[in-house]
Amino acid sequence: MTQSPTLSRRSTTSAPAPLRKSKRSGADARAGYTFLLPWLLGFIALTVGPMISSLYLSFTNYNLFEAPKWIGFDNYTTLFQDERFLQSVGVTVNYVIFGTPLKLAAALAVAMLLNSKRRGQGFYRSAFYAPSLIGASVSIAIVWKAMFGDNGPVDQGLSIFGINLGGWVGNPAMTMPMFILLTVWQFGAPMVIFLAGLKQIPNELYEAASMDGAGPVRKFFNITWPMLSPVIFFNLLMETIHAFQIFASAYIISNGEGGPAGSTLFYTLYLYLRGFSDFRMGYASAMAWLLVIVVGIITLIFFRTSKSWVHYSGDSR
Amino acid sequence: MINRRHFLTTVAVGTASAAALAACGTGSSSAGKTGSAENPVTINYTWWGNDDRAERTRKAIALFESKNPDVKVNGNFTDFAGYWQKRATEAAGGGLPDVMQWDLSYLRDYGQRNQLLDLGTVNINTDAFEKSLLPSGQIKGKTYGIPTSTNAFAVYYDPAKLASLGIAEPTGKWTYDEYNAFLTEVGTKSNGALFGGTDYTGVWWMFNIWLRQNNIEAFTEDGKLGFTKDDLKKWWNQTAALRGTPAIISEERVTQLAPKSPFGSNVTATEVTWDNFMAGYLADSGAKELKLVPVPSDDPDNLGLFLKPSMLMVASAKTQYKDAAARFIDFMVNDPEVGQIFKTSRGVPASKTQRDGTTFEGTDKLVVDYEKSIEQYLKDAPEPPIVGFGTLEASFKRIASDLNYGKLDINAATDAWFKEAEDLIKQNA
Numbered sequence: 001m002t003q004s005p006t007l008s009r010r011s012t013t014s015a016p017a018p019l020r021k022s023k024r025s026g027a028d029a030r031a032g033y034t035f036l037l038p039w040l041l042g043f044i045a046l047t048v049g050p051m052i053s054s055l056y057l058s059f060t061n062y063n064l065f066e067a068p069k070w071i072g073f074d075n076y077t078t079l080f081q082d083e084r085f086l087q088s089v090g091v092t093v094n095y096v097i098f099g100t101p102l103k104l105a106a107a108l109a110v111a112m113l114l115n116s117k118r119r120g121q122g123f124y125r126s127a128f129y130a131p132s133l134i135g136a137s138v139s140i141a142i143v144w145k146a147m148f149g150d151n152g153p154v155d156q157g158l159s160i161f162g163i164n165l166g167g168w169v170g171n172p173a174m175t176m177p178m179f180i181l182l183t184v185w186q187f188g189a190p191m192v193i194f195l196a197g198l199k200q201i202p203n204e205l206y207e208a209a210s211m212d213g214a215g216p217v218r219k220f221f222n223i224t225w226p227m228l229s230p231v232i233f234f235n236l237l238m239e240t241i242h243a244f245q246i247f248a249s250a251y252i253i254s255n256g257e258g259g260p261a262g263s264t265l266f267y268t269l270y271l272y273l274r275g276f277s278d279f280r281m282g283y284a285s286a287m288a289w290l291l292v293i294v295v296g297i298i299t300l301i302f303f304r305t306s307k308s309w310v311h312y313s314g315d316s317r
Numbered sequence: 318m319i320n321r322r323h324f325l326t327t328v329a330v331g332t333a334s335a336a337a338l339a340a341c342g343t344g345s346s347s348a349g350k351t352g353s354a355e356n357p358v359t360i361n362y363t364w365w366g367n368d369d370r371a372e373r374t375r376k377a378i379a380l381f382e383s384k385n386p387d388v389k390v391n392g393n394f395t396d397f398a399g400y401w402q403k404r405a406t407e408a409a410g411g412g413l414p415d416v417m418q419w420d421l422s423y424l425r426d427y428g429q430r431n432q433l434l435d436l437g438t439v440n441i442n443t444d445a446f447e448k449s450l451l452p453s454g455q456i457k458g459k460t461y462g463i464p465t466s467t468n469a470f471a472v473y474y475d476p477a478k479l480a481s482l483g484i485a486e487p488t489g490k491w492t493y494d495e496y497n498a499f500l501t502e503v504g505t506k507s508n509g510a511l512f513g514g515t516d517y518t519g520v521w522w523m524f525n526i527w528l529r530q531n532n533i534e535a536f537t538e539d540g541k542l543g544f545t546k547d548d549l550k551k552w553w554n555q556t557a558a559l560r561g562t563p564a565i566i567s568e569e570r571v572t573q574l575a576p577k578s579p580f581g582s583n584v585t586a587t588e589v590t591w592d593n594f595m596a597g598y599l600a601d602s603g604a605k606e607l608k609l610v611p612v613p614s615d616d617p618d619n620l621g622l623f624l625k626p627s628m629l630m631v632a633s634a635k636t637q638y639k640d641a642a643a644r645f646i647d648f649m650v651n652d653p654e655v656g657q658i659f660k661t662s663r664g665v666p667a668s669k670t671q672r673d674g675t676t677f678e679g680t681d682k683l684v685v686d687y688e689k690s691i692e693q694y695l696k697d698a699p700e701p702p703i704v705g706f707g708t709l710e711a712s713f714k715r716i717a718s719d720l721n722y723g724k725l726d727i728n729a730a731t732d733a734w735f736k737e738a739e740d741l742i743k744q745n746a
Contacts, residue, residue, distance in 0.1 A: 061744070063430070063745075064405055064408060064409040065408055065409070065426075065427070065430035065431075065432060066430055083733070149573050150570070150573045166569070167569070167573045169572060169573050170568070170569035170570060170571070170572035170573040171569055172722060172724070255398070255575050255576055256398055256399075257711075257715065259572055259715070259718065260568065260569065260572040260718070260722065261568075261718065261719050261722040261724045262715075262719070262724075276402040276405050276406065277401065277402060277405075277707075277708065277711070278705070278708045278741075279405060279426065279705070279708075280744070281409075
């Protein structure tokens with residue numbers, strides 16, 4: 001760079017037309033910030049402020065009643081000796097690793113089915129989307145608990161086929177499959193995004209492939225997958241972050257205890273219990289920040305690896 | 318009907334409020350802000366419980382308001398678990414309700430941390446209370462809670478279920494081995510259709526009673542554990558042979574049934590717990606009759622039993638309406654008509670005035686009679702347990718349940734609980 005910044009600025013402002021433009025853009029900017037202000041104030045007061053204070057609290061011993069006591073990194077170091085914490089990490093990682101890909105696979109499969117022109121597609125799309133609207137609600141968690149309980153519809157349904165698992169809710173080995181089913185069932189949101197992505201793929205590509213004698217599997221891996229990869233990437237990222245944050249359904253199905261035998265002790269549930277049942281808000285804050293950091297790192301890894309498999313149209317590759 | 322004391326209080330309050338109004342308009346005297354019949358003050362009252370208790374409380378509040386036209390009571394309730402999480406958030410924000418129903422387990426957490434009003438500084442009549450009971454609401458000479466009622470530990474059983482299996486009703490004079498044999502008999506004779514009971518070693522208070530039977534204190538004066546790992550191992554070993562047999566219900570079933578209890582769901586023949594659960598069990602199970610007998614003990618002269626305040630009434634340290642709050646607490650614990658409304662659903666009324674003014678019939682009489690029958694065995698009520706006791710109690714239950722799932726063996730379970738307990742005691746020291 002040989003040109004100094006002042007020089008370059010003078011060179012652009014020397015022409016009269018851009019000058020007027022920059023004046024106007026100054027006023028525009030003011031108007032813009034004014035319109036932004038309500039959100040900005042809310043963002044600072046309700047998001048940034050609490051985040052900073054929770055960062056501070058994570059270095060303290062704070063029981064909600066008395067002033068926080070500074071203890072440095074103690075909360076962070078004791079975390080790794082806390083068996084319940086390690087258990088909650090295990091449960092959550094399990095859920096993310098199995099739940100997210102299955103949910104995305106279901107979403108993509110259904111999106112591809114709904115992509116063809118058929119009568120009543122609008123109805124099917126709404127019907128498949130509905131669970132994701134209500135899936136995270138309290139009532140669904142209660143229904144789910146009843147469905148998978150002793151002699152519930154699932155237990156009885158499986159008995160017809162000679163599978164006698166009993167209730168899933170009380171069986172530590174079966175609670176995780178139950179939660180994964182619950183999340184897979186809510187594939188509606190990623191499905192809608194997949195559907196939009198599928199519509200963007202030019203039909204000529206498929207026609208050309210057919211001409212060349214490519215079957216459906218070949219078409220999927222050579223056309224659909226690469227063309228859809230930015231959308232897949234987006235969904236994978238969002239759903240992974242989302243999965244780490246599972247709370248409401250776990251809280252309700254396990255009566256807020258993370259049982260049976262700790263099998264539903266999700267990270268956020270343990271965080272909540274530490275903060276609001278055990279009054280260890282400093283500890284809970286440390287957990288929250290650790291989650292933020294870990295999710296941040298995972299996102300970074302996703303972005304780094306994305307270069308090798310995500311293709312944006314217009315890319316030379 | 319004009320009650321003389323209430324009439325006098327009203328007059329006194331009226332005078333005080335007039336004086337306060339004359340002084341500055343916003344009275345903040347030692348009695349706090351006061352109201353009048355035309356311009357009543359509103360206090361918030363919160364409690365835990367089911368719909369049945371909500372209905373009874375609504376009646377009690379209406380009665381209080383008719384007797385105290387200068388106070389309005391705004392009631393609010395949740396279930397027990399959610400109750401404490403809500404209080405914690407409110408306390409952090411400085412917004413605890415004026416008057417609250419309270420549990421002994423949490424008295425230190427809030428009392429020692431200056432969240433609760435010292436009720437010794439306001440006017441509440443405790444003349445009609447057993448002197449041995451009041452200390453359970455006191456910490457270091459300050460009174461933070463007034464017991465509404467007492468409860469005691471007992472073994473519940475359903476006579477009809479035992480009769481149908483041809484098993485004789487227990488007398489309540491039994492050792493742990495005899496009780497275990499009884500549980501096994503139920504499970505065997507019913508062919509697993511009816512379990513003997515739940516694993517009673519998972520209940521903290523039963524463990525506490527067993528410690529008392531062996532003359533061991535659960536907690537020392539300075540807030541440390543008074544028992545050893547070996548004691549706890551011995552305790553969890555009591556039912557080692559019963560786990561996984563029809564004598565006790567599996568933890569899987571217990572989890573499935575939650576939040577309803579196994580006994581209330583008619584899948585067990587007995588349950589070891591507080592005697593004031595009677596009304597709830599009757600409603601849940603639909604049983605015609607349930608009976609109570611004392612807990613087992615290996616020492617027939619020492620049953621380790623005591624009367625515990627089943628719940629206390631407390632006020633927020635930050636309440637602006639100290640006088641109204643005190644009058645409401647006084648009313649809830651002493652008034653005979655309140656006794657008539659609640660019967661034994663809060664436990665047996667602690668105040669003699671209230672107890673004598675209440676007619677107990679049917680199952681309510683069973684509970685009262687049970688507490689009378691164990692009178693000779695009763696020892697002093699325990700002091701308010703250590704700070705963080707609610708957490709310890711919950712982890713005791715959780716770890717015992719891991720034990721039943723076979724996730725931990727007795728040694729590992731004991732180590733796990735002690736680690737959590739010691740960590741917590743250190744944390745709150």
